[in-house]
Amino acid sequence: RSNEYKSYLRMSDRRSSAEEDSDVNESENTEKEGLLDLAWERQQCKTFTAWCNSHLRKLNIHIESVAQDFRSGINLAKLLEVISGDEIGRLETGKMRIHKVNNVRKALDFVASKGVNLVGIGAEEIVDGNLKMTLGMIWTIILRFAIQDISVEEMSAKEGLLLWCQKKTAPYKNVHVTNFHTSFKDGLAFCALIHRHRPDLIDYNRLRKDNPVYNLQYAFEVAEKELDIPIMLDANDIASTMRPDERAIMTYVSSYYHAFASSQQASQAANRICKVLNVNQENETLMEDYETLASDLMEWIEHMIPWIDQMREQRASSIDEVKAKLDEFRTYRQTVKPPKTEEKGKLVTDYNTLQTKLRLSNRPAFLPTEGKLVADIEKGWDTLETTERGVEQHLMSELIRLQRLQHLFARFTQKCDSLAKWITETKSYFKKDNIAECDLNELLGKIKSDDAFDTDMGIHKERLDQIVNLAQEMVQQGFKMAGEVAARSQAMNGLWESLQIARAQHREDLETARETQEKIDSMRLDFAKKANPFNNWLEGAREDVLDMFVCHSIEEVNALITVHEEFKACLPEFHQIFLDIQQLQQEIDTIASFGSNPYTAVEVDTLGNMWNELLQLIPQRDKDLQEALVRENKKDELRKTFANHANWFANWTSEEQKKIAESTMGPDLTLNDQLALLEDLLQEVESYRPQYEELENLNKIIQDEVIFNNPYCKHTMESLNVSWEELHNSVARQKNAVENQILVRDSKGINEEQVKEMKNAFDHFDKNEDGRLDHFEFRACLVSLGYNVDTEEHLVNHSEGDRHSDFERVLQMVDPEMTGQVTFEAFMDFMTQEASDMDTAEQIIASFRVLAGDKRYILPDEIRRELPSHQAEYCISRMAPYEGHDAVPGSLDYLSFANALYGQSDL
Numbered sequence: 067r068s069n070e071y072k073s074y075l076r077m078s079d080r081r082s083s084a085e086e087d088s089d090v091n092e093s094e095n096t097e098k099e100g101l102l103d104l105a106w107e108r109q110q111c112k113t114f115t116a117w118c119n120s121h122l123r124k125l126n127i128h129i130e131s132v133a134q135d136f137r138s139g140i141n142l143a144k145l146l147e148v149i150s151g152d153e154i155g156r157l158e159t160g161k162m163r164i165h166k167v168n169n170v171r172k173a174l175d176f177v178a179s180k181g182v183n184l185v186g187i188g189a190e191e192i193v194d195g196n197l198k199m200t201l202g203m204i205w206t207i208i209l210r211f212a213i214q215d216i217s218v219e220e221m222s223a224k225e226g227l228l229l230w231c232q233k234k235t236a237p238y239k240n241v242h243v244t245n246f247h248t249s250f251k252d253g254l255a256f257c258a259l260i261h262r263h264r265p266d267l268i269d270y271n272r273l274r275k276d277n278p279v280y281n282l283q284y285a286f287e288v289a290e291k292e293l294d295i296p297i298m299l300d301a302n303d304i305a306s307t308m309r310p311d312e313r314a315i316m317t318y319v320s321s322y323y324h325a326f327a328s329s330q331q332a333s334q335a336a337n338r339i340c341k342v343l344n345v346n347q348e349n350e351t352l353m354e355d356y357e358t359l360a361s362d363l364m365e366w367i368e369h370m371i372p373w374i375d376q377m378r379e380q381r382a383s384s385i386d387e388v389k390a391k392l393d394e395f396r397t398y399r400q401t402v403k404p405p406k407t408e409e410k411g412k413l414v415t416d417y418n419t420l421q422t423k424l425r426l427s428n429r430p431a432f433l434p435t436e437g438k439l440v441a442d443i444e445k446g447w448d449t450l451e452t453t454e455r456g457v458e459q460h461l462m463s464e465l466i467r468l469q470r471l472q473h474l475f476a477r478f479t480q481k482c483d484s485l486a487k488w489i490t491e492t493k494s495y496f497k498k499d500n501i502a503e504c505d506l507n508e509l510l511g512k513i514k515s516d517d518a519f520d521t522d523m524g525i526h527k528e529r530l531d532q533i534v535n536l537a538q539e540m541v542q543q544g545f546k547m548a549g550e551v552a553a554r555s556q557a558m559n560g561l562w563e564s565l566q567i568a569r570a571q572h573r574e575d576l577e578t579a580r581e582t583q584e585k586i587d588s589m590r591l592d593f594a595k596k597a598n599p600f601n602n603w604l605e606g607a608r609e610d611v612l613d614m615f616v617c618h619s620i621e622e623v624n625a626l627i628t629v630h631e632e633f634k635a636c637l638p639e640f641h642q643i644f645l646d647i648q649q650l651q652q653e654i655d656t657i658a659s660f661g662s663n664p665y666t667a668v669e670v671d672t673l674g675n676m677w678n679e680l681l682q683l684i685p686q687r688d689k690d691l692q693e694a695l696v697r698e699n700k701k702d703e704l705r706k707t708f709a710n711h712a713n714w715f716a717n718w719t720s721e722e723q724k725k726i727a728e729s730t731m732g733p734d735l736t737l738n739d740q741l742a743l744l745e746d747l748l749q750e751v752e753s754y755r756p757q758y759e760e761l762e763n764l765n766k767i768i769q770d771e772v773i774f775n776n777p778y779c780k781h782t783m784e785s786l787n788v789s790w791e792e793l794h795n796s797v798a799r800q801k802n803a804v805e806n807q808i809l810v811r812d813s814k815g816i817n818e819e820q821v822k823e824m825k826n827a828f829d830h831f832d833k834n835e836d837g838r839l840d841h842f843e844f845r846a847c848l849v850s851l852g853y854n855v856d857t858e859e860h861l862v863n864h865s866e867g868d869r870h871s872d873f874e875r876v877l878q879m880v881d882p883e884m885t886g887q888v889t890f891e892a893f894m895d896f897m898t899q900e901a902s903d904m905d906t907a908e909q910i911i912a913s914f915r916v917l918a919g920d921k922r923y924i925l926p927d928e929i930r931r932e933l934p935s936h937q938a939e940y941c942i943s944r945m946a947p948y949e950g951h952d953a954v955p956g957s958l959d960y961l962s963f964a965n966a967l968y969g970q971s972d973l
Contacts, residue, residue, distance in 0.1 A: 106311050108305050111725030114204040114299035115316035117212070120321070121148045128219055132195045132204050139169025143193075146176055149211040166193045176205075182210050205313050224847030229317065229830070230323060233254065233485050233823070233850065234262045240275045246315040251304060253281025255559065256322075260288055263326045267292050278305040295321045339444060339913050342967060343937050345427045353432055359413050360438040362830055366406060367446040370398075374453045392769060399454075399787065400762060408445060409797050413441055415802045422809060428906060428968060455784070459790050466774065468620075471545045478536040478551060482558055484609065485529050489565045490547050496572040504664065511664025513576050514591045518598055518665060519569070519595040525602050530562055589654050596647050601668045603640065604676040607633070611683045618774060620698045627691050636682065644677055701773050708764045715761055716781050719789040722751060726796050736818050737808045744801040751793055793924030824897045828890055829853050838887045841877065847893075848876075853900065909970040914960035923948035923957035 115132050122129065125144055128133035137140040138161075143154045154176050158165040170189035178184055182205065191199035213223045235241040238258040243249045250256060252275050260266040267288050270663035273281055289295040298318045304310045374395075417440050420432050434440075504512065537555035541548045580890035610633070617623045652671040654663070725747060735743070765783040768776075797883050811821055828834075831843040839847060841922065877884070880892040916934045924945075930938045944966075945958035 106307075107201070109127060109299065109307070109314045110205070111197070112300055112303075113298040113311075113317050114201060114447045116296045116859050117208060117321070118145055118204065120296045120298075121145060131193050131874065133200050134172075136200060136656070137193050137195055138166045139171075139173055139189075140560060141195070142170060142173045143176075146173055146207070148177075149207070150180070152176075157369055164191060172787045175798075177203075177207060177210070180210055182206055197450050199957070205868065207315075208317050208320075211788035212324075213316060221568060222317070223846075226648060227319065228844040229258065229827075229846075229850040230852060231319065233827075234852075235261055238262075238270065246312045246314070246319065248751070250319075251307075251310060252278040253285055253301070253305075255284075256289070257281055259319075259322050259326075260285060260293070261472060262430060264292065266739050269889055289322070289325075293325045295325055303391055323849075323852070338943075339910060339917075340933065340937050342427075342687075342910055343940055345423065345429070346967060347425060347940070349427070349429065351422065351434070352416060352423070354418065356413065356416055357434060357438060358431075359416070360434060360443060362408055363406065363413060363443060364437065364446055366442075371450055371453050374398075384438075394765065407791055410443065411798045415798060419805070419809070420800055426809070430968075464906060466772065469616060471540055471543055471773065473614060474536055474540050475545065475547065476542065476614055478554075480609075480612070480614075481529060481533050481536070482554055485526060485533065485558060485606075486561060493565055493568045496568045497574065501575050504579070508662075508664040509576060511580050511590050511594075513580060515594050515663075515665035516569075516576060517575055522598060523569070525606075527562075530558060533558055536585050537550050576886050576903070589650065589666045590663040593647065593650050593654060593663060594668070596643070596650065597666050597668040597670075597673060600640070600647060601673060604673065604917050606682060607680055608676065608683065611680065611687045615694070617694055617698060618772070620695065620702060623691065623695045623698050630687060630691060641677075644673060646674060701771055704764070704768055704771060705776045708761070708780050709776060711757070711761050711764060712779050712781040712783075712786060715757060715786055716755075716789060718754065719786075722747070723795055723796060726793075726800050726908045737804055737811060737821070738818075741801065741808065744797060744804060748797045748801065750796075751797060758786075761786060809888040821894075825890075825896060828893055832890075839893070840886055841888070842882070844880070844888045844893070845873065851897070907964050910964040910967065911961055914964060918960065921952075922950055922961070923953060924960045925956055926952075928957065929958075 111132065115129060118130055118132060122141065122145055125148060127141060127144060129141055136145075137757040140157055143157055147154055154172060157169045157172065167189045170192045174184055174187065174189060174192075182204070187199055189202050189208075191205060196649055209223070213227065224246070228246065231243045235243055235258040235324065236256070237260075240252075241254050241258045243255050254273060254275060257268050257270055257273055268285075273284075279301045282299070282304055286297045286299065286301060289296050299314060300323070363414065417432075418432075423429075424431055499512070501509065501512065504880065534555055537551045540551050545551060614624060617626070646672055726744070807821075811818060827847050828839065830850070831839055831847045833843070876896070877888075880888045880896050912925060915921075917928055919928075926938075926942050929941055932938075941960075941963065945960060945963045947953075947960040948957040
């Protein structure tokens with residue numbers, strides 16, 4: 067018998083989680099020390115017998131003891147057929163031992179077919195009345211059909227059942243359930259379970275922890291009388307035993323679980339119909355509003371895209387036109403677009419709310435008309451924003467282009483005027499030159515001067531080339547006065563050609579008179595060779611000093627200052643050249659008492675005036691460059707100011723996004739608290755609009771100052787606008803999500819505590835914290851919430867011939883693709899549907915049948931008598947006439963009307 071008992075222990079103590087190992091080891095140690103006496107055996111025998119009778123009474127069968135009344139195998143087979151719902155087959159009716167052994171073996175084979183491993187239990191031991199083997203067999207049957215049917219293995223079943231007890235008894239004082247033995251000794255846990263579900267049956271406040279026998283007996287009697295749970299335990303045995311038998315307690319507690327697992331739902335027919343019709347009418351209004359708003363928004367988008375595209379691709383002809391376009395585009399971004407952005411956000415919010423309401427009310431999803439889907443609106447909006455990109459940059463580029471053209475035109479005009487003046491003066495010189503009255507020295511000087519004039523011509527030819535290049539660049543850049551520029555350039559070429567002709571004629575005259583004029587003053591020639599280049603240098607230097615400039619950075623100004631300082635550094639060298647020329651002229655005047663220098667028109671006085679003028683222009687050039695440097699420093703400060711504001715604003719928007727993400731993460735926050743928090747966040751975001759508008763003003767100042775780039779900041783006003791709009795959209799989306807959860811809570815008739823209880827149960831079994839449960843975890847979670855379903859040995863990968871269990875049908879709802887994972891959203895949808903009063907077409911049909919007095923049709927007077935007037939007229943106007951053989955005048959078809967409410971229809 068010792069070997070049989072150890073075999074029973076090995077069979078019945080098999081566990082699947084480390085949490086039970088400590089209890090099992092404690093139990094085995096106790097058994098090995100000989101402390102598990104007849105009290106343990108007596109408790110199991112009484113409990114298991116009562117449990118068997120609770121099922122056998124369905125067949126009007128009552129047994130006195132599991133050890134004796136199952137020896138023939140007949141009662142054992144009947145018990146298995148009742149609890150499994152399957153038939154074992156024909157049994158042998160003989161009374162011989164072989165007949166009994168065959169019957170018991172058939173029953174044990176049936177248990178084994180359900181996936182139970184009966185190690186060490188033989189039919190002969192049961193027939194011989196071996197109590198320990200019989201108790202081991204009954205415990206295995208209880209595990210499989212009473213406890214394990216709420217999970218797939220003993221460990222999950224025990225954990226789920228223990229969690230269910232803990233959650234249900236948590237609010238009660240003096241009750242702390244941690245196991246299935248000592249936690250139930252004082253009887254308060256049993257009383258708390260009954261009071262939690264049926265407070266009208268137990269006066270919990272008058273119970274005392276120091277009166278365990280009374281508490282136990284009180285709970286057992288109430289459960290038997292009011293809940294139809296037979297007494298399976300002896301109050302005195304439980305109270306007096308140091309450690310009550312865990313299996314006996316689990317068996318009895320599982321009966322409590324099954325008794326309280328189901329709930330009843332009932333509602334009056336007229337109220338249900340009114341509820342459905344109200345939902346339908348509200349949904350119709352929301353659909354119409356969506357269609358109107360979507361049409362208006364799409365029409366606006368389609369109108370704005372060509373306008374923006376035209377602004378981006380057209381080239382402006384003036385700076386004022388570009389600035390006007392910039393102001394117009396800025397007005398669009400700051401005034402016109404923001405209300406449309408809000409309309410777009412409202413459209414998406416309304417669409418999500420409508421779809422949530424349709425789904426929660428078991429209605430088909432709303433499908434907008436073609437071209438008005440949210441995806442269509444988003445696509446149109448993306449096209450609009452894509453079109454917007456680069457418009458501001460294009461306009462700024464146009465502004466810089468026109469300013470450069472204006473600068474080029476000023477340089478072109480200055481160079482043309484300077485060259486034309488020189489050509490005119492040179493031609494005038496050629497015309498006034500009286501060669502016939504010159505002596506030989508004058509003629510030779512004029513010839514040499516003409517030779518030196520080639521250098522002057524080359525320098526001025528380069529200036530003519532510069533004029534031509536400037537004209538070509540302005541024409542290519544589309545300058546508005548391109549025609550005038552081209553004409554002036556052509557006129558300068560003609561003027562140059564006339565100079566060449568005049569110069570050629572003058573040269574011919576000199577060569578003709580050369581025969582009579584041979585002598586020339588070499589000193590005057592030397593003067594011409596020195597004075598002419600110096601004169602050209604003075605003219606070029608004067609041009610450079612007077613040259614206008616446009617800079618866009620401190621570096622460009624500093625580059626000009628550097629060039630100017632280098633120019634000033636070479637002034638002493640050229641001053642010495644000027645002194646040499648003056649000295650040479652003094653020598654010429656000493657030698658020659660008459661006549662003028664035939665080799666050059668340049669005079670020392672003219673060079674002196676030009677030199678003094680140049681020295682006077684240099685301080686003004688210094689002043690202009692310093693003013694430009696000050697302007698660029700101010701612009702640089704504007705860049706830094708904008709960068710500081712922009713960087714702070716970008717960081718602030720990022721922090722606000724984190725606040726929005728964390729607004730629903732508080733464990734103690736209710737949905738209303740979350741909604742209030744999001745509304746506060748929305749107000750907080752809106753309170754920072756002045757900072758946003760200040761950024762817009764800074765950006766306008768920067769644009770007015772033609773500041774094109776900013777090395778201190780990676781953020782542009784365009785990106786900050788997107789961040790600002792996305793921040794508003796994030797708050798709106800999060801707020802809409804919480805409103806939808808509140809809508810789920812309110813529309814389903816469940817309270818926030820239930821929602822919280824569902825979430826806590828899900829989080830408890832979500833060991834990986836990834837927002838998903840596998841099928842075993844999901845099953846245990848349902849058990850902890852008191853949801854009762856049947857199951858088979860398998861959960862996934864079923865063969866076609868397998869019979870579907872209740873749990874498999876639940877999995878079809880929460881995991882239709884059979885991925886092996888149940889998401890939190892699918893879990894909440896299922897639990898809220900189970901916890902709410904969900905209406906269906908069949909319920910509405912049944913409700914109308916009540917109002918119609920079980921007729922297949924209903925009359926208008928019957929509808930008006932039972933429903934509010936506006937709801938009654940709504941039904942009558944939409945119901946089709948009833949065309950059955952039993953129709954009477956005015957009869958209406960409520961069957962087709964109810965079905966239409968839950969399918970595609972024109973309602």
